[in-house]
Amino acid sequence: SHNLCDYWIDSSHNTYLVGNQLNSSSSIEQYRKALLRGCRCIELDVWDEKGVPIVYHGWTMTSKVPFSDCIEAICESAFITSDFPIILSLEVHCKDDGKKKMATIFETLLKHKDYMYWDFSDCEKPKQETFWFPPTNKIDDWCLSKLRRKILIKGSSKQDLDHDEKLYEVMKQQSLGLGQVNY
Numbered sequence: 001s002h003n004l005c006d007y008w009i010d011s012s013h014n015t016y017l018v019g020n021q022l023n024s025s026s027s028i029e030q031y032r033k034a035l036l037r038g039c040r041c042i043e044l045d046v047w048d049e050k051g052v053p054i055v056y057h058g059w060t061m062t063s064k065v066p067f068s069d070c071i072e073a074i075c076e077s078a079f080i081t082s083d084f085p086i087i088l089s090l091e092v093h094c095k096d097d098g099k100k101k102m103a104t105i106f107e108t109l110l111k112h113k114d115y116m117y118w119d120f121s122d123c124e125k126p127k128q129e130t131f132w133f134p135p136t137n138k139i140d141d142w143c144l145s146k147l148r149r150k151i152l153i154k155g156s157s158k159q160d161l162d163h164d165e166k167l168y169e170v171m172k173q174q175s176l177g178l179g180q181v182n183y
Helices: 029-036 067-077 096-109 162-175
Strands: 041-049 052-055 086-092 114-119 150-155
Touching (some): 029 067
């Protein structure tokens, strides 16, 4: 089995949008459809609204959907058509409270799934600042055969994006206590 970066990954940008990125509707059903069609990397643009994480195309007239509903839909549809890993590509625009709520949602909805937080900055070998949950630096763990039926949460290193530092810290604290469950 090759490393994950050696494969073509079917990806979706603005996955939640039904139409254009200026004034169309957002829907959790778009996540289900993308996953059922074989997409393995999906995007979530996460913003705060009254202290609640929501997904929408920021500063536009697109509709908004709750982040928790998106994650729930993803969990329900993740491995129906394929056991290849799912990559959640997060674009986080939340304040600290929103990031804490996101981490709680991940912990609650993914507690029976095997998931990792991954910095994709170095595809060949994890760097010191690459974060895995559970933590690892073994090159064998990057092989596709070991990533089957896993949900990877893609983010950036603390050095790259200071605004994601709080989400990283909260996820690290909350996810280290979770056990590994393979489906």
